[in-house]
Amino acid sequence: MIETRHLEVRVAGRLLVERLDWRVALGESWCVIGPNGAGKSTLLRTIAGLRALDAGSVSLAGKPLQDWPLPALARERAYLAQSRGDAFAYRVIETVLMARHPYHADRYWEGSDDHAAAENALRTLDVLHLARRDVRTLSGGERQRVAIAALLAQDTPLLLLDEPANALDLAHQVAMTAVLARLCREQGRAVVSVGHDLNLAWSGATHALLLHGDGQWRAGPVAQVMRADLLGACLGQPIAVIEHGGRTIFLPEAPAPMAGAVPIRRTQ
Amino acid sequence: MDAFLASTRMRRRSTLALLGACALAALLLAGLAGSVSLPLAELPHAFASLLAGAPDGMAATLLDLRLGRASSAFVTGAALALAGVMMQALVRNPLADPYVLGVSAGAAVGALAALLVGAALWLIDVGALAGAVVISLLLYLLARRDLGGARSGVQTGESSVLLLSGVVLASACMALVTLMLSVAPESRLRGMVFWMIGDLAGTSWRLLPWVVLAGALWMALRRARALNVMALHADAAVALGVNVAGERRFLFLCSGLLTACAVTTGGSIGFVGLVVPHACRHAFGPDHRILLPAAVLAGGGFLVLADTLARTVLAPQQLPVGVLTALIGVPVFLFQLHQLHLRAR
Numbered sequence: 001m002i003e004t005r006h007l008e009v010r011v012a013g014r015l016l017v018e019r020l021d022w023r024v025a026l027g028e029s030w031c032v033i034g035p036n037g038a039g040k041s042t043l044l045r046t047i048a049g050l051r052a053l054d055a056g057s058v059s060l061a062g063k064p065l066q067d068w069p070l071p072a073l074a075r076e077r078a079y080l081a082q083s084r085g086d087a088f089a090y091r092v093i094e095t096v097l098m099a100r101h102p103y104h105a106d107r108y109w110e111g112s113d114d115h116a117a118a119e120n121a122l123r124t125l126d127v128l129h130l131a132r133r134d135v136r137t138l139s140g141g142e143r144q145r146v147a148i149a150a151l152l153a154q155d156t157p158l159l160l161l162d163e164p165a166n167a168l169d170l171a172h173q174v175a176m177t178a179v180l181a182r183l184c185r186e187q188g189r190a191v192v193s194v195g196h197d198l199n200l201a202w203s204g205a206t207h208a209l210l211l212h213g214d215g216q217w218r219a220g221p222v223a224q225v226m227r228a229d230l231l232g233a234c235l236g237q238p239i240a241v242i243e244h245g246g247r248t249i250f251l252p253e254a255p256a257p258m259a260g261a262v263p264i265r266r267t268q
Numbered sequence: 269m270d271a272f273l274a275s276t277r278m279r280r281r282s283t284l285a286l287l288g289a290c291a292l293a294a295l296l297l298a299g300l301a302g303s304v305s306l307p308l309a310e311l312p313h314a315f316a317s318l319l320a321g322a323p324d325g326m327a328a329t330l331l332d333l334r335l336g337r338a339s340s341a342f343v344t345g346a347a348l349a350l351a352g353v354m355m356q357a358l359v360r361n362p363l364a365d366p367y368v369l370g371v372s373a374g375a376a377v378g379a380l381a382a383l384l385v386g387a388a389l390w391l392i393d394v395g396a397l398a399g400a401v402v403i404s405l406l407l408y409l410l411a412r413r414d415l416g417g418a419r420s421g422v423q424t425g426e427s428s429v430l431l432l433s434g435v436v437l438a439s440a441c442m443a444l445v446t447l448m449l450s451v452a453p454e455s456r457l458r459g460m461v462f463w464m465i466g467d468l469a470g471t472s473w474r475l476l477p478w479v480v481l482a483g484a485l486w487m488a489l490r491r492a493r494a495l496n497v498m499a500l501h502a503d504a505a506v507a508l509g510v511n512v513a514g515e516r517r518f519l520f521l522c523s524g525l526l527t528a529c530a531v532t533t534g535g536s537i538g539f540v541g542l543v544v545p546h547a548c549r550h551a552f553g554p555d556h557r558i559l560l561p562a563a564v565l566a567g568g569g570f571l572v573l574a575d576t577l578a579r580t581v582l583a584p585q586q587l588p589v590g591v592l593t594a595l596i597g598v599p600v601f602l603f604q605l606h607q608l609h610l611r612a613r
């Protein structure tokens with residue numbers, strides 16, 4: 001679905017990802033893992049076409065990203081931003097209906113098919129009861145679920161999500177991860193999501209991309225990439241992988257003595 | 269679901285019809301009221317002779333004068349309200365108004381310079397227009413990055429460079445205005461102050477503002493859905509296929525043009541561009557598809573009413589209409605703000 005060649009990601013002159021050759025196929029669910037500031041969100045914005053390329057190329061469905069007209073691109077990929085600032089008092093249902101924008105440049109009002117798609121998406125994320133509410137009155141988790149519902153209503157083969165589990169309670173984190181996994185498995189969509197919860201990533205993803213933040217990266221099926229040694233090196237925190245009752249659980253190792261860490265006071 | 273859809277569509281239509289009726293009623297009132305009031309019975313005859321193009325008799329002449337002024341009031345108010353909606357969508361702040369970027373301050377410099385040298389009436393309009401255009405161009409150059417050049421558009425979703433440049437340019441213009449007011453001879457001061465407050469006396473039928481208003485409204489309605497997406501998502505609207513950079517440039521140019529048109533007609537009339545869009549959002553919701561036409565009708569009607577009051581309340585003395593819009597606008601705005609605050613709690 002989406003393919004990068006020799007892609008570079010730079011932020012403020014710093015090279016974060018170097019020569020990324022990466023391919024996301026339909027039916028695959030990728031999680032992007034890395035420490036803060038490793039370029040996860042910037043990479044996502046880059047492959048979403050929201051940012052100019054630093055170097056290298058990105059192609060979507062075999063066609064270079066910059067050759068796609070914006071409305072056609074919006075029917076191929078949906079993007080969930082990390083944060084939202086709501087300046088105006090739109091209703092929940094209106095925000096989800098807006099996700100149908102790429103489908104009808106010619107219509108002034110949405111049709112009943114759009115309403116059906118929006119309702120469906122809201123029901124999937126368990127927020128249909130909020131449909132008439134002003135988005136600015138929602139809690140953080142509710143707002144996040146509404147935003148993900150809008151993403152589903154956009155109905156694209158490729159979904160790019162920047163920390164979709166943000167602010168969600170545990171039950172909805174699990175449910176949302178299951179929804180995304182099901183979309184990949186049953187409808188053959190492709191999902192790329194950035195997240196910090198390794199257990200959630202393991203339960204939902206088929207593939208993982210580790211970004212170290214210094215240019216290094218590693219991509220592959222979760223079983224090959226989400227290993228204790230690789231994750232530990234990537235995140236700068238030793239990780240223990242525990243098999244328990246047929247499940248794999250990731251835990252941070254007990255904190256080591258603070259040797260080599262930044263001292264609180266420096267004496268001269 | 270379809271019944272719900274049909275009922276909301278019905279409601280939107282009746283909202284606009286009601287606003288249109290109110291605007292017509294305001295125009296009618298403006299025709300009838302004045303220091304010499306026209307009886308309703310004479311209206312059809314006077315109107316017929318007016319339409320025939322040859323106003324004969326006092327009733328028809330009065331109607332011609334009053335409706336000419338009312339039409340300027342309507343188009344000015346409508347342009348200001350529409351520019352206000354656009355500016356609020358551009359900077360994504362419901363408290364912005366068309367003057368926030370200093371277009372009117374630029375116009376004031378031009379108009380007051382013309383008034384200072386005692387230029388002819390049409391030169392004052394030209395001065396105002398030139399001032400507005402110069403400020404707009406300057407602003408465009410300074411804030412090119414905020415208005416988005418490349419397809420990727422802006423990185424931050426903020427309009428801070430645009431807003432701050434506008435505010436700073438506006439204060440520079442106001443300094444020039446103060447300078448001109450302080451060196452102006454006594455005899456010209458009154459005209460200059462009236463221009464600053466906003467005054468519709470002496471305006472009559474003009475085609476150009478109507479053409480600009482109609483064109484701007486038509487183009488804005490075609491983009492109303494994209495404006496919604498932008499108002500909600502800021503730069504992430506690109507992900508929904510909206511050409512954010514293009515739309516921002518459109519909003520900037522269009523609101524600048526409307527504001528320039530309005531201040532050229534009536535001086536810098538305050539509060540219409542802030543209070544009317546705000547009240548419309550409050551009453552009809554933030555959906556631009558309904559908000560844009562509603563703001564045009566409500567803004568036009570509001571200024572017609574305010575202008576009618578301005579020339580009747582202390583008749584034969586005429587007040588500058590800007591005084592009345594501020595006197596009405598401030599309490600209305602504060603009331604809405606208070607309501608919002610209550611609701612948010």
